[in-house]
Amino acid sequence: MHSDQGTQYGSDAWRRFCRSHRLDPSMSRKGNCWDNAVAEAFFASLKKELIKKQIYKSRDLAKVAISDYIETFYNRSRRHSHVGGVSPEQFEAAHTGRSQGVH
Numbered sequence: 001m002h003s004d005q006g007t008q009y010g011s012d013a014w015r016r017f018c019r020s021h022r023l024d025p026s027m028s029r030k031g032n033c034w035d036n037a038v039a040e041a042f043f044a045s046l047k048k049e050l051i052k053k054q055i056y057k058s059r060d061l062a063k064v065a066i067s068d069y070i071e072t073f074y075n076r077s078r079r080h081s082h083v084g085g086v087s088p089e090q091f092e093a094a095h096t097g098r099s100q101g102v103h
Helices: 012-020 037-051 059-074 087-097
Strands: none
Touching: 037 059
8 A cells, every 4th residue: 555655644543454454555755756656647547538527336337447448548549658659558569579679
């Protein structure tokens, strides 16, 4: 369970909660705001592009919609600035090709 430096995440109550739910607490280093920037960017995109103003009738329907978003849009066709403006799938294919000597 990763968190920032908030005092609530350093409390005994939080540590007890994590321990009782078999969670391993992890905390950002002081002043390091970039360690989970990619994950935060993903969740911001997910909220903005799929979930905003959406009400799912069940948890299962939400899981299907989110899985579909990740597998068919986010990974395959959505362009990402941090990988040169291509999709993760395109980036991975290009990287794999280079590592095997294919250009």
